[in-house]
Amino acid sequence: MDLSYKRQWETRGGRRRSVPDKTPSSYYNIPVIHKAHWGWLVIVYFFLGGISAGSYVIATVADLFGGPETRRIRQIGRYLSLAALLPSPVLLILDLGRPERFYNMLRVLKLRSPMSVGTWGLSIFGGFCGISALIQTAEDGLYGSSTLARRLLLALPSKPIGVLGTFFGFLVGGYTGVLLAATAVPLWAKNYLLLGPLFLASAMSTASAAIMLVLLSIRGTSHRTLKRLERLDVIAIVLELVLLIAARANLGPIIARPLQEGKVARVYRWGVLGVGITVPLTLLSIGMLWRKAPARLLGALSSLLVLVGGFLLRYVMVEAGHASADDPQATFAFARKKEK
Amino acid sequence: MMSATIPLIDKELVGQHGARPGAMGFLTDTTLCIGCKACEVACKQWNQLPMDNFGFTGNSYDNTGDLAAATWRHVAFVEQIGDGSGQRAATMAPFQSNWLMMSDVCKHCVNAGCLEACPTGAIIRTEFDTVVIQQDICNGCGYCLPACPYGVPALSSTDHKAHKCTLCYDRMDSGLEPACAKACPTDSIQFGPVTALMEHAQTRVADLQSRGVANAYLYGDRAIGGTGGIDGNNAFFILTAEPEVYNLPAYPELPQDKVGRAFLTTFGAALALGVAAVVALRG
Numbered sequence: 001m002d003l004s005y006k007r008q009w010e011t012r013g014g015r016r017r018s019v020p021d022k023t024p025s026s027y028y029n030i031p032v033i034h035k036a037h038w039g040w041l042v043i044v045y046f047f048l049g050g051i052s053a054g055s056y057v058i059a060t061v062a063d064l065f066g067g068p069e070t071r072r073i074r075q076i077g078r079y080l081s082l083a084a085l086l087p088s089p090v091l092l093i094l095d096l097g098r099p100e101r102f103y104n105m106l107r108v109l110k111l112r113s114p115m116s117v118g119t120w121g122l123s124i125f126g127g128f129c130g131i132s133a134l135i136q137t138a139e140d141g142l143y144g145s146s147t148l149a150r151r152l153l154l155a156l157p158s159k160p161i162g163v164l165g166t167f168f169g170f171l172v173g174g175y176t177g178v179l180l181a182a183t184a185v186p187l188w189a190k191n192y193l194l195l196g197p198l199f200l201a202s203a204m205s206t207a208s209a210a211i212m213l214v215l216l217s218i219r220g221t222s223h224r225t226l227k228r229l230e231r232l233d234v235i236a237i238v239l240e241l242v243l244l245i246a247a248r249a250n251l252g253p254i255i256a257r258p259l260q261e262g263k264v265a266r267v268y269r270w271g272v273l274g275v276g277i278t279v280p281l282t283l284l285s286i287g288m289l290w291r292k293a294p295a296r297l298l299g300a301l302s303s304l305l306v307l308v309g310g311f312l313l314r315y316v317m318v319e320a321g322h323a324s325a326d327d328p329q330a331t332f333a334f335a336r337k338k339e340k
Numbered sequence: 341m342m343s344a345t346i347p348l349i350d351k352e353l354v355g356q357h358g359a360r361p362g363a364m365g366f367l368t369d370t371t372l373c374i375g376c377k378a379c380e381v382a383c384k385q386w387n388q389l390p391m392d393n394f395g396f397t398g399n400s401y402d403n404t405g406d407l408a409a410a411t412w413r414h415v416a417f418v419e420q421i422g423d424g425s426g427q428r429a430a431t432m433a434p435f436q437s438n439w440l441m442m443s444d445v446c447k448h449c450v451n452a453g454c455l456e457a458c459p460t461g462a463i464i465r466t467e468f469d470t471v472v473i474q475q476d477i478c479n480g481c482g483y484c485l486p487a488c489p490y491g492v493p494a495l496s497s498t499d500h501k502a503h504k505c506t507l508c509y510d511r512m513d514s515g516l517e518p519a520c521a522k523a524c525p526t527d528s529i530q531f532g533p534v535t536a537l538m539e540h541a542q543t544r545v546a547d548l549q550s551r552g553v554a555n556a557y558l559y560g561d562r563a564i565g566g567t568g569g570i571d572g573n574n575a576f577f578i579l580t581a582e583p584e585v586y587n588l589p590a591y592p593e594l595p596q597d598k599v600g601r602a603f604l605t606t607f608g609a610a611l612a613l614g615v616a617a618v619v620a621l622r623g
Contacts, residue, residue: 027416027587028399030406033491037482061617070621097480097500104460104479112596115483116459166614174606181602182595183486184453192598196606204613232620236613325486328587335489335589 026328033184035325038318041095045088046176046314047206049122050199052084053173054207056129058232060162060169066228072221073229075136076214080207081169082133085126092122114179121171128165132158173203180321186255186334187324188317191247195317198243205236206310209280209303216300226299233306234284240313241277254333258323259316268316276309353563355542358450358571363469363534364512365574366521367541368443370586371548371556372528375441379413380404382523386508387412390498406587407444409496412505413520414444416586442586443529445520446471446492446505447560447573449594454504456596457487462502469534469574470507478502489570489592507575534574545578555580559588568593 026032059077062070093102106123110116137143138153177195180188188195212229215221248256259268280302287298324330348354359365383389389410397403400417407414418440432438449455452471455463462477463484473484473493478501484493485502493504508518516522521531530537541558548556559565560576565583568591583590 026584027418028397030587031491032587032589033489034485034494036486037495057614058617058621061614062621065618066621073621095481097482097495097502098478101460101477101479104462104477105481107477108459108461110456110459110461112456112599113459113483114599114602115457115481119459170607170610170614174610175603178599178602178606179483182457182599184489184491184589184592184595185486188486189593189595189598192602193605196602197609200606200609200613204617228621232617235616235620239609239613239616321486328584331589332584335591335593 026332029328031326032328032331033325035185035322036183038095038322041091043311043314043318045091045095046199046318047311048084048091049088049176050173050203050310050314051207051210052081052088052129053125053169053171054203054205055084055211056081056125056132056162056169057166057173057204058207058211058229059132060166063162064159069222069225070228072215072225073211075140076211077207078129078132078136080210080214082129084210085122085129088122089126112182114175114182118172118175118179121168121175125165125168125172128161128168131156131161132165135161170200174200180317183321184331184334185321185325186327186330187251187258188321190251190255190334194243194247194250198240198247198313201236201240201243202310202313205233205240205306208233208236209306209310212299212303213307216296216303223295226295230284230287230299233303234281237277237281237306241273241281244273244277252333255324255330257327257330258320262323264316264319264323267312268320271312272309272316275305276312280305280309348557348563350563354558354561355538356562356572357534357538357566358562359534359538359574360450360469362467363450363574364507364532365448365470365534365537365576366445366507366518367530367532367537367576367578368445369528369530369541369544369578370440370442371553371578371580372526373415373441373443374526374528375401375415375417375439376525377404377415378523378525379443379520379529380411380415382519383413383505384410386511386519387506407446407492407494407504409494409503412445412503416440416442416444418442418581418585440581440585442577442579443520443524444586444588445575446507447490447565447575448505448507449573450566450571451569451594453487453489453570453595454484454493454502456594457483459483466509468507468509468512470509470512471504472506472509473502473504475501475503487595489589489595491587538576541576541578548578548580553580559583564590565592567591569597570594 055077059074062074093099105119135153135158138150143150174196177199181192181195208229259265283298283302287293287295392408392410402417404414420438448470460477462474480500482495493502517531521529545556559579560573566572
């Protein structure tokens with residue numbers, strides 16, 4: 001037996017109190033609810049899953065509406081969606097207490113359990129990513145000019161496949177927010193209407209930033225192609241910012257504490273809002289307003305920062321949730337909100 | 341008479357409960373608890389639960405702390421020593437000392453957050469209307485932990501699966517009462533059909549109030565404790581202080597009632613972002 005195991009309240013040094021004089025407002029500050037055990041594996045998955053989902057959506061839209069100008073966007077989007085998706089199941093299975101039993105997830109489908117919906121959504125979306133990437137390899141001439149494989153793949157209806165896959169892409173990009181929201185954790189559950197859209201907006205901004213970085217690192221991408229991607233990036237970042245502000249305002253003073261004080265709050269303020277949103281927005285608007293600006297440099301820098309910010313957003317959301325679950329006052333405030 | 345310290349929003353919901361026919365449950369009457377922890381020990385013995393920790397909280401006579409993977413009953417000790425101004429209390433609540441003791445346990449909700457969250461179907465509702473984690477199915481995803489508004493299920497550090505009270509399913513199956521209720525020397529923990537227990541609880545609350553325990557109330561019906569879509573708990577409590585004093589949420593919600601609306605706004609955002617992508621990439 002592992003005797004080094006510590007219970008939650010034991011490891012929360014410094015918050016213990018001696019017996020209070022009057023009726024205490026909580027039970028010795030011991031957490032009311034149990035927090036999730038999610039750590040780096042899940043944070044990295046949230047990040048990669050978002051990029052994969054966003055890339056697929058962008059590739060499909062570029063395919064359907066973009067015309068020849070966005071051919072490269074479609075190409076990179078399809079490859080990137082598969083590349084970012086491939087590690088995801090591995091990360092999720094490793095996060096299980098009993099990884100060898102992961103397939104038990106596939107014995108039921110429960111529409112009211114976002115974890116179940118996400119498992120199925122991710123499995124199906126993986127298939128779409130694979131097929132679309134395969135079609136792209138055929139279009140890129142990986143199998144020669146007239147082989148059977150090429151003809152078979154090109155005979156597939158790539159546009160309907162893309163549309164159907166986009167639905168599951170949106171599901172994979174957004175369910176992670178619903179997953180957090182459908183819990184008793186005050187910081188997540190209070191914003192149940194906003195977390196899904198927030199994760200989706202971040203999926204789009206990180207995906208367009210990732211595609212942009214790849215496009216900038218290979219030759220032959222026209223300036224106008226990049227500009228289109230940049231526009232999408234700006235829209236997604238602005239939506240993300242609006243959602244973050246709304247979510248923060250909705251929390252109220254007690255439940256918002258993890259975003260106000262401590263390490264997570266500093267990462268939120270400087271990492272997510274500063275490095276991830278304000279700086280790239282400034283850089284991108286400089287590029288749009290000042291014609292002589294070094295567009296490629298600004299684009300690369302802002303894309304990099306958006307990716308860093310997107311990752312930190314996942315980190316902050318998960319870690320702030322854990323801090324919120326550990327705070328009895330937050331749980332009580334959340335569970336008393338109906339009081340008149 | 342309900343004290344002003346215990347805010348009941350819907351008084352007409354007191355005693356109301358959504359338990360299904362044949363539901364079995366606990367009534368834990370904290371006014372009878374003497375803090376002997378026989379329930380904790382009996383639970384550990386019958387269910388062969390290992391030690392959770394060997395620690396000292398420094399809080400109270402309670403070194404158990406909270407419910408955990410191998411602790412399915414937890415006796416809370418709330419010492420109300422002073423009168424709030426630093427003075428030793430000169431008066432004592434009728435029928436009680438200034439020491440509140442309460443044996444906490446899984447609430448076996450009528451609509452359970454852990455059960456609805458479980459993606460493997462490991463958590464099931466039994467023929468006794470209780471909520472049980474099937475250990476041969478659970479893969480330790482841990483989603484039931486934050487899905488429980490009372491903080492009941494926990495992951496074990498030994499087998500990495502989720503564990504919680506089964507309301508002694510094996511004993512009930514053989515016509516025995518759960519180990520904790522059997523061991524309780526004061527009948528603070530009572531076991532029986534939920535409907536009968538609920539009626540008894542209301543009689544008991546009325547009796548306590550007539551004897552001067554004005555604060556006595558029932559926790560775990562639709563009025564308080566079993567609120568927000570949970571529709572009542574099959575394990576309920578008679579308390580004499582605010583729920584928060586015992587580390588219980590006053591008006592918990594069933595987390596899964598949010599899923600539908602959360603997915604709706606998410607797909608609304610998907611639509612908006614899709615349109616934005618079309619506008620941006622079209623040129």
